[in-house]
Amino acid sequence: MSDHLVTRAEAGDVRRFWEGLGLPGLVDVHTHFMPERVLRKVWAHFDALGPLTGGVEWPITYREEEGERAALLRAFGVRAFTAMLYPHKPGMARWLNEWAAGFARRTPDCLHTSTLFPEPDVADYVAEAVEAGARVFKAHVQVGAYDPADEMLDAAWGLLAEAGVPVVIHCGSGPAPGRHTGPGPVARVLARHPRLRLVVAHLGMPEYEDFLDLAERYTEVRLDTTMAFTDFSERMAPFPRRALSRLGGLGDRVLLGTDFPNIPYAYVHQLHALERLGLGEAWLRGVCHDNAARLFGLPGG
Template identity: 50%
Template sequence: MTDGEAAEVRAFWQRLGLPGLMDLHVHFLPPPIERAVWREFDNGGELIGRDWPIRYRFDADERLRLLRDFGVRRFPTLPYAHKPGVAGFLNDWSRAFAAEVPEVLWTATFYPEPEAPSYVAELVRDGVAVFKVHSQVGRFHVDDPLLDGVWEVLEDSGTPVVAHVGSGPVGTPYTGPEAMTRLLARFPRLQVVVAHLGAPETADFVTLAERYDGVHLDTSMALAPFFTDPHGGRGEPARDLVPRLGALRHKVVYGSDFPTLPFRYAEQLGWLADLDLGDDWLRDVCWHNAVRLVGDPVAAS
């Protein structure tokens, strides 16, 4: 199923003259948490809202082999805390996993809880590469007062945060651009990567990326059916947004949402090319912008 696809993915980045792909939206989770997440996808739970077959339902070793075959040179694990008291477990597991897998960016998470500023500060001191938060699943606003101390630490350190704050695939009272807009007004130097282009509120998050130097957008799933059409039609940003994404050439980063994809990994790369923003744009999105955020895996090898 994947051998031909690996050749297709590699042909994409080789044609661009890149050494591989930087994929800033990949999930590896502790097995019991992963199984629980996959059950939500299988059941079309309230935050999924539709049938969502997981194409790459393999064990961790097989998924790592696939990413290597695709030529993905660096990727995070993106754990996300869904309730108080679980961030420590997720962070310990992610730290150990990153220590074993050289391509993995050490990733951590946090939750609005009194101890969050302390453990985030410790993780930053220890060299964590990136954080992940998921306001939809966690049911919190990113400007929750319990996170003020966290954002102070992250603004000072410049550590990037991948934030699922858009309302795709299903909106909640905690999703949308409002909380992020309030947060950036208070912490304007934050390095934020808005997951899924902030879909379906892409226009609002594009505006934030235009306004704040540290706001980036990842492409994961945003050009795919499930965020914009629950009936499975082809998704894409409004045509008037495409030139704005082109102008944000240094602020857009490639992400896939592997392994919980209902379609082939290679398709998202084709959809990016279909935006017709040029090879230089694709090179920045698929490699150079992520290198600026999290480091160069080629230089480190």
């Protein structure tokens, strides 16, 4: 079967999923678009089984060019997606934000995404990004190897909390722990900024229950489903079944994320992994569309 036919068949599978729920499409809050040379380096890290992959073989399923990747999400029926990008050292965030602003202008179904890093001018460029229309930020504690509670970030967190701009934050210790991963540093941030709209990526894998604690304590904390419950992740970091009822109880604050294109399986597998939890169609509708549509003020939200 040709690649074209495989893509058409897979797009049909994805569309049947959300059509069966009576949804107008999907909203995916955790997809990666970034400058091509940066993305190629990310893919090279996965290919080489770099330290941040946990040494696990991680083939990239959707290694298409930028325009083809965006077109594929549209073929899947993803109404809105993000450009999750992140610096690994000082001096990167501002130019990444400039690239992301341009990407958002030429890609209207992408939620204008920005990022940040603990450095002296962080509050300035975060304010500039918000003023320019950024709708979501990405923070990557594992890759950036920084403490999210660093004092240099405090003003930026306060600005984002006041503006109500969500921040998707990779702060769990999967697939490989970092010096500042885990619930402790994020808890310190939330103690200072309880209205900050943090979206904990990967459900906080593998510290799922600790991050459920934070979501239950802080009403603006949300969780995204990125890679959670898939066969790939369940082998490494299984979600504790005793916590499923708690996840169901937070149904209005769980958002679909996939990590597209950097996933080692088909996109539809993430959707089926959520479906087989048995938390019900109302929960799935909220997770796959309605919760994010409401958070970002999308039509139908």
